[in-house]
Amino acid sequence: MATIVSAPDLTLTHPVTSIDLPTGGRLDAAAVLALRGPVAAAVADGPVLVLLDVSGVDGVSPSGVAGLLDLLRVVRSRGGDLRFFGASAAVRHAFTALRLDTVARIYGGHDEARGLLATRAS
Amino acid sequence: MGSSRLAAVRLLAVVAVAFGLVYIGWRWTGTVAWDAWWIAVPLVLAETYSLGETVLYALTMWNARRRAPAPPAPEGLSVDVFVTTYNEPVDLVLRTAIAARDMTYPHATWILDDGNRAELEVAASRVGIGYITRGPEWEGRPRFAKAGNVNNALFRTSGDLVAILDADQVPEPRFLDRVLGYFDDEEVAFVQTPQHFWNVPPNDPLGTQAELFYGPIQQGKDGWGAAFFCGSNAVLRREALMALGLTRFSRDARGSMRAALRAGRSRLQDLLSQLAVREPTAMPVAEQALAAVRRAEGQFRRGDVLTEITSELRAAFAAALAPRPEAAPLPEEVAGELLEELDGVLELVDVARTDQALTINPLDTTTITEDMATAMHLHAMGWTSVYHHEVLVHGLAPEDVGTALSQRLRWATGSMQVFFRDNPLMVRGLTLAQRLMYLGTMTSYLSGFAALVYLSAPVLFLTVGIFPLHADPTLFFLHFIPFFVACQLLFQLSGRGSRGLWRGQQMSFALFPTWIAATLSGASAVFLGKHIAFSVTSKTKQATGTGYRHVLPQVVATAVLLVASAIGVARMLAGEASAPATYLTLAWVVVDLALLSAALRAARYTGPGDSVVDPTPPSVALLAAQAVSDGLDSNDSNDSNGAGLTSLLDPTDLPLDLTVRHAPRSSPWPPSSAHPTSP
Numbered sequence: 001m002a003t004i005v006s007a008p009d010l011t012l013t014h015p016v017t018s019i020d021l022p023t024g025g026r027l028d029a030a031a032v033l034a035l036r037g038p039v040a041a042a043v044a045d046g047p048v049l050v051l052l053d054v055s056g057v058d059g060v061s062p063s064g065v066a067g068l069l070d071l072l073r074v075v076r077s078r079g080g081d082l083r084f085f086g087a088s089a090a091v092r093h094a095f096t097a098l099r100l101d102t103v104a105r106i107y108g109g110h111d112e113a114r115g116l117l118a119t120r121a122s
Numbered sequence: 123m124g125s126s127r128l129a130a131v132r133l134l135a136v137v138a139v140a141f142g143l144v145y146i147g148w149r150w151t152g153t154v155a156w157d158a159w160w161i162a163v164p165l166v167l168a169e170t171y172s173l174g175e176t177v178l179y180a181l182t183m184w185n186a187r188r189r190a191p192a193p194p195a196p197e198g199l200s201v202d203v204f205v206t207t208y209n210e211p212v213d214l215v216l217r218t219a220i221a222a223r224d225m226t227y228p229h230a231t232w233i234l235d236d237g238n239r240a241e242l243e244v245a246a247s248r249v250g251i252g253y254i255t256r257g258p259e260w261e262g263r264p265r266f267a268k269a270g271n272v273n274n275a276l277f278r279t280s281g282d283l284v285a286i287l288d289a290d291q292v293p294e295p296r297f298l299d300r301v302l303g304y305f306d307d308e309e310v311a312f313v314q315t316p317q318h319f320w321n322v323p324p325n326d327p328l329g330t331q332a333e334l335f336y337g338p339i340q341q342g343k344d345g346w347g348a349a350f351f352c353g354s355n356a357v358l359r360r361e362a363l364m365a366l367g368l369t370r371f372s373r374d375a376r377g378s379m380r381a382a383l384r385a386g387r388s389r390l391q392d393l394l395s396q397l398a399v400r401e402p403t404a405m406p407v408a409e410q411a412l413a414a415v416r417r418a419e420g421q422f423r424r425g426d427v428l429t430e431i432t433s434e435l436r437a438a439f440a441a442a443l444a445p446r447p448e449a450a451p452l453p454e455e456v457a458g459e460l461l462e463e464l465d466g467v468l469e470l471v472d473v474a475r476t477d478q479a480l481t482i483n484p485l486d487t488t489t490i491t492e493d494m495a496t497a498m499h500l501h502a503m504g505w506t507s508v509y510h511h512e513v514l515v516h517g518l519a520p521e522d523v524g525t526a527l528s529q530r531l532r533w534a535t536g537s538m539q540v541f542f543r544d545n546p547l548m549v550r551g552l553t554l555a556q557r558l559m560y561l562g563t564m565t566s567y568l569s570g571f572a573a574l575v576y577l578s579a580p581v582l583f584l585t586v587g588i589f590p591l592h593a594d595p596t597l598f599f600l601h602f603i604p605f606f607v608a609c610q611l612l613f614q615l616s617g618r619g620s621r622g623l624w625r626g627q628q629m630s631f632a633l634f635p636t637w638i639a640a641t642l643s644g645a646s647a648v649f650l651g652k653h654i655a656f657s658v659t660s661k662t663k664q665a666t667g668t669g670y671r672h673v674l675p676q677v678v679a680t681a682v683l684l685v686a687s688a689i690g691v692a693r694m695l696a697g698e699a700s701a702p703a704t705y706l707t708l709a710w711v712v713v714d715l716a717l718l719s720a721a722l723r724a725a726r727y728t729g730p731g732d733s734v735v736d737p738t739p740p741s742v743a744l745l746a747a748q749a750v751s752d753g754l755d756s757n758d759s760n761d762s763n764g765a766g767l768t769s770l771l772d773p774t775d776l777p778l779d780l781t782v783r784h785a786p787r788s789s790p791w792p793p794s795s796a797h798p799t800s801p
Contacts, residue, residue, distance in 0.1 A: 028280075029281075061361055061364075063280070065364075066277075066367055066482040069368075069474060069481045070277055070480060070481045070482060072474040073476055073478075073481040076472055076476050077259070081429075098368050098369070102427055103427070104428070104429045105429065105430060
C-alpha cells in the first residue's frame with residue numbers, strides 16, 4: 001500500500017483557494033462559524049477547490065467536525081470541493097472516533113490535496 | 123417526593139400489580155366467554171393492556187424523587203437562546219423574545235423565523251435580538267419544520283449551550299441561572315423544565331395543564347435516567363446534539379451512497395434507452411456517464427473514501443459532457459437535459475448531502491415529534507438528562523377544543539411514528555428501564571382501541587344480552603375491586619400535589635378517536651410511507667375551534683350509551699336480562715359516561731375569559747408593541763422594495779449569508795465567534 005495518496009484532480013478546471021483556520025488550535029463551533037464567511041465568499045463566483053490546512057489543530061469538538069462537513073456541502077453544491085490536509089493527531093483521532101475515515105480523507109500535504117502527485121494509490 | 127411517600131407508593135405499586143396479575147390470571151383462565159369470543163377476547167385483551175399500563179406507571183413511579191437543588195450556574199458559559207416561530211403573531215413572539223433577552227445570565231437571543239416575516243425582522247433589530255431565517259439553500263428541499271429550523275440555526279451560532287423556547291413560552295429572568303449548573307456534569311446532554319400555562323382556568327376543561335406529566339411522571343422517568351426532552355423550555359448541550367447528528371450521518375453514509383449509486387445507475391440506464399429513440403447522437407455521453415457510475419460502484423465495493431468517489435464521478439461526468447472535437451455539438455435542449463440529469467445523479471450520490479439543505483441534522487428529522495426521538499437517541503449514546511422540577515417559563519395553552527385536539531394529535535402521531543419506526547425495545551444502547559419509560563408514554567396512546575372495547579361491551583349486553591364474560595358477580599367483584607381500588611390509591615398518592623388527576627384520566631379515555639387516528643397515522647407513515655404534515659398549533663383562539671362537531675365520535679358514543687341503557691333497563695324489567703348483570707353493566711356505563719363527559723365539556727369551552735391574568739410585565743408588552751409597529755411602518759414604506767432589508771443596511775454591509783440577518787446586540791463573547799459575517 002503506497003503511503004502517498006493524491007486526491008482526484010480538479011485543478012485543471014477549477015481555481016484553487018486556501019483558507020486558514022482561525023488561530024487558537026481548536027476546531028470547534030466558533031472556528032467553523034468564522035470559516036463560513038470566507039468559504040462562502042470563495043465559492044460565490046463558481047466552482048473552486050478550497051484547501052484547508054488543519055495541521056495546527058490540537059483540539060476538535062463534534063461541532064467542529066459537523067461544521068466542516070456542512071462547509072463541504074456548501075462548496076460542493078457550487079461544483080467545487082473542500083479538502084483538508086495536514087498532520088493533526090486531534091483531527092485524525094476525531095475522524096476515526098466518529099467513523100468518518102471512510103467518508104472523507106485528511107491529506108498529507110498541500111500538494112496531495114491539490115491532486116498534483118501523479119501516483120494515485122488505491 | 124419524600125422518602126416516606128415514596129416507600130408508600132412503592133408498596134402500593136407492588137400491591138396494585140399483584141392484585142392486577144391475580145385478576146387477569148383469573149379472567150384468562152375461565153371467565154372468557156368463548157362463545158362470544160368476538161367481544162370477550164377484545165375485552166380481556168383490553169384489560170390486559172390496562173394492566174400493562176398500570177405496571178408501566180408503577181415502574182415510572184418507583185424512582186420518582188425530587189432532585190437535590192442544582193449547583194449554581196458556573197460563569198463563562200456561552201448560551202444561545204432560540205425562540206422558534208413560524209406563524210405566531212409577531213407581538214407574541216416579541217414578548218417571548220424580549221423576556222428571553224432580559225434573562226440575567228449572559229447569553230445571545232435569536233428569533234428563528236420560519237415564516238420569514240420582514241416586520242418581525244425589523245422589530246427584532248429594534249430590540250437588539252438576533253434574527254435567523256432559512257437561506258436559499260432550503261429552496262426546494264424538505265424543511266423538516268421545527269427540527270429543521272433549529273438545525274439551521276445551530277450551524278449559524280456557536281454557544282456551548284442552546285436553550286429552546288417556543289414562541290409563546292415566556293421565560294423568567296432567572297431561567298438560565300437555575301438550570302445551567304447541571305451541565306457541570308459532563309454527561310448531561312439536556313435539562314428539561316416544566317411547561318406551565320397561565321391561560322388555563324382552575325378547572326381546566328381542555329385538560330391541557332399537564333401537572334401529572336410535568337411532575338411525578340417526569341420525575342419518575344428522571345429517576346431511571348430517562349427524562350424526556352419536550353421541545354421547549356429546555357437547555358441542550360451543543361456538542362451532544364452535534365455528536366448525535368454525526369453518529370447518524372456516519373452510520374447512514376455508506377448505505378445512502380450504495381442506494382444512491384444504484385438509483386443513479388437506473389436513471390442513466392433509463393436515459394440511455396430514451397436517447398436511443400430520441401437522440402442517438404447523445405448516447406455516447408450517457409454511456410460514458412453510465413460507465414463512470416459503474417466505476418464508482420466498484421470503488422465503493424473496494425471501500426474507497428466516499429468524498430473521493432464523488433469527486434471522481436463529478437470529474438468523469440464533466441469529461442463526458444465536454445464537447446468532442448470529432449463529433450457535431452449536441453442540440454441545446456438535449457445538452458441541457460443531460461446536464462440536469464447528471465447533476466441530479468451527483469446530488470443524490472454526494473456523501474456531503476448536496477441534495478439537502480444541511481449535511482448533519484442534530485435534531486431528529488424523521489418524525490414530527492422530534493423532541494422525543496432526539497432524546498431517545500441521546501440516551502442511547504450514553505448521555506444523561508435532567509428534569510428540573512421548577513416552573514420557570516409560562517406559556518399559552520390552546521383555548522378551544524379544535525386546537526387542543528390537533529395539538530394532541532400531533533404529539534400522539536409523532537410518538538407513534540417513533541414507536542413504529544424506532545421502537546425503544548430495539549434501539550441499541552438504552553437501559554431496560556429507559557426502554558420501558560419511553561414505551562410507557564408511547565403505548566399510552568394505544569388506549570384508544572381499549573376505550574372502543576370498553577364502550578362497546580356494555581352496549582352489547584344492554585341491547586342484545588351478550589355478556590362478554592362468564593363469572594359469578596360476587597367472584598368478579600372479589601377479584602376486580604381490590605385491583606381497582608389499589609390502582610386508584612396508587613394514582614392518588616403518587617400524583618398528590620398535582621391538580622387535574624381526574625381530568626387527566628378523563629382525557630386519556632375520552633380522546634380515544636384522537637389516539638386511534640394517531641396510531642393509524644403513525645403506522646401508515648412508517649409502513650406505507652405516507653407523509654405527515656406538521657401542523658403548527660395555533661396560539662390564538664380559533665373562532666371555529668369550539669363546538670360539538672370537533673367531538674362528534676364522543677357525542678355519538680354518549681348517545682349510544684344512553685340509548686343502550688334505556689333498552690337494557692327495559693329488558694331487565696321485562697325479565698329478559700338478569701338484574702345483577704344489568705346493574706353491573708349500568709355501573710360500567712356510568713363510569714364510561716363520566717369519562718366521556720370531559721370531551722363534551724371541552725367542546726363547550728370558549729376560553730378562560732377574565733379568570734386568568736397575563737403574567738407578561740407591562741414594560742415588556744409595551745416594548746413589544748412599539749417594536750411591532752416600527753416593523754409594520756418600515757415594512758409599509760418599503761413595500762416597493764420587497765424585503766426592507768436593503769434600505770436599512772448600508773449596501774456594503776449586506777451579508778453574503780442571507781440566513782443570519784443580524785446578530786444580537788451586545789453578545790457576551792467576541793464578535794468573531796458570534797457574527798458570521800465579520801472578517
